[in-house]
Amino acid sequence: MRFSKCRAGLLTLSALSALLALSALSAQAADPKAYVGNFKDNTVSVIDTAKGVVSATIAVAAGPHGMVLSPDGRRLYVSGDGSSQVSVIDTASDTATRPLEVGKAPHGLAMAPDGKRLLVAVYAEDRIGVWDTASGAQVGSIAVAKPHTLAILPDGKKAYVASQQPGSFSLAVIDLATATVLRQIALDKPPRDLEASLDGRAVYATVAGENAVLVIDTTSDSVVTRLATGASPHIAAPIKGGKLGGVVVQGPGEYTLFDVGTLTVLRSIPVGKQPHWAATSGDGRTAYVSNEGSNDLSIIDLASGTVRQVAVGVAPRKVVVQQQAGSAGSAGAGRVSIINFAFAPGELRIVAGQTVTWSNDDGAPHGLAHADGARGADLLLPGASVSRRYDQAGSFDYICSVHPYMTGKVVVSAR
Numbered sequence: 166m167r168f169s170k171c172r173a174g175l176l177t178l179s180a181l182s183a184l185l186a187l188s189a190l191s192a193q194a195a196d197p198k199a200y201v202g203n204f205k206d207n208t209v210s211v212i213d214t215a216k217g218v219v220s221a222t223i224a225v226a227a228g229p230h231g232m233v234l235s236p237d238g239r240r241l242y243v244s245g246d247g248s249s250q251v252s253v254i255d256t257a258s259d260t261a262t263r264p265l266e267v268g269k270a271p272h273g274l275a276m277a278p279d280g281k282r283l284l285v286a287v288y289a290e291d292r293i294g295v296w297d298t299a300s301g302a303q304v305g306s307i308a309v310a311k312p313h314t315l316a317i318l319p320d321g322k323k324a325y326v327a328s329q330q331p332g333s334f335s336l337a338v339i340d341l342a343t344a345t346v347l348r349q350i351a352l353d354k355p356p357r358d359l360e361a362s363l364d365g366r367a368v369y370a371t372v373a374g375e376n377a378v379l380v381i382d383t384t385s386d387s388v389v390t391r392l393a394t395g396a397s398p399h400i401a402a403p404i405k406g407g408k409l410g411g412v413v414v415q416g417p418g419e420y421t422l423f424d425v426g427t428l429t430v431l432r433s434i435p436v437g438k439q440p441h442w443a444a445t446s447g448d449g450r451t452a453y454v455s456n457e458g459s460n461d462l463s464i465i466d467l468a469s470g471t472v473r474q475v476a477v478g479v480a481p482r483k484v485v486v487q488q489q490a491g492s493a494g495s496a497g498a499g500r501v502s503i504i505n506f507a508f509a510p511g512e513l514r515i516v517a518g519q520t521v522t523w524s525n526d527d528g529a530p531h532g533l534a535h536a537d538g539a540r541g542a543d544l545l546l547p548g549a550s551v552s553r554r555y556d557q558a559g560s561f562d563y564i565c566s567v568h569p570y571m572t573g574k575v576v577v578s579a580r
């Protein structure tokens with residue numbers, strides 16, 4: 166009798182630790198989310214990329230146009246073409262926070278690689294606004310006529326802006342350190358989009374009425390070659406993790422892959438009607454193409470070329486995708502690093518239902534003891550981690566069980 170009780174107890178314990186291990190695993194493997202701006206119904210569709218479904222819809226400023234994520238994937242910026250605002254979305258909760266008042270008819274957005282500056286093409290005011298993302302304040306303004314889209318090179322030093330001023334179409338090259346226009350690359354047709362290559366040595370630009378991608382050398386700031394495509398290419402961008410690039414070709418409704426080294430077209434994958442934009446996952450395996458004419462999103466497995474369509478809102482234009490798994494959602498929202506005998510951050514704010522993971526990134530063993538008596542860890546060796554899910558709102562203190570002077574707090578707000 167006693168023996169079997171004991172066995173049952175052991176089983177329960179091992180089942181419990183298996184469950185704990187599982188929950189820690191699922192917290193770390195949170196899938197990245199994709200965001201689609203629906204131009205005509207003023208919303209953003211949130212896509213659960215693992216399930217391939219719309220998990221939420223967020224109201225944003227009128228005419229969602231430009232979209233960009235912070236490098237850590239935690240904040241999404243959406244410009245409202247028909248407003249004077251840039252909506253700011255907290256991606257952990259997928260809710261809008263206070264918008265930025267940026268000026269009339271904001272079009273394209275670009276984020277500095279370090280995430281500290283946001284560039285806003287303020288179309289109707291003929292200027293680029295420079296915003297500090299931490300304070301939410303405008304810190305600069307650069308005159309560029311009718312700025313539409315823009316790209317920042319990976320080293321953060323130069324930006325290229327599509328200037329749609331009738332009679333003098335050009336790409337304005339901006340030095341970001343001095344916030345000055347270095348030169349204008351003249352074009353005979355209006356520029357549409359431009360994107361930097363991964364090494365920063367080229368910018369891929371599209372212009373209205375030309376069935377080719379213009380490849381601009383960023384050293385000489387001149388067009389060095391043209392990559393012929395089908396009718397009306399819109400965005401041409403590199404894909405991480407290899408030497409591929411992808412072009413959204415609006416006329417035939419295709420996503421065309423090209424070799425960024427040889428600048429040759431490899432294959433074209435049919436997508437929806439009048440595709441507008443594309444984003445690719447951080448591992449370079451999946452492309453997301455928004456289809457303005459068929460109100461859906463094509464999710465493409467790039468290795469096999471298999472396409473899955475997901476219905477979104479009305480007239481989807483821009484699409485972005487978080488670049489690292491767990492960059493937001495339950496896992497990203499709750500990550501505490503133990504480093505230099507301290508918890509970082511010392512105070513973490515999450516939403517009820519989210520899980521916090523503490524990882525020992527220090528050289529010494531630590532532990533975790535919760536003030537409310539919830540299960541922590543008596544010993545957390547370097548490299549180990551432990552998780553806790555918070556379902557109730559409140560303020561939760563904890564300490565290191567090995568070094569009680571190490572304190573931390575999790576503040577949980579209601580959903």
Ligand SMILES: [Cu+2]
Pocket residue numbers: 506530531532565566567568571
């Ligand atoms: Cu400690």
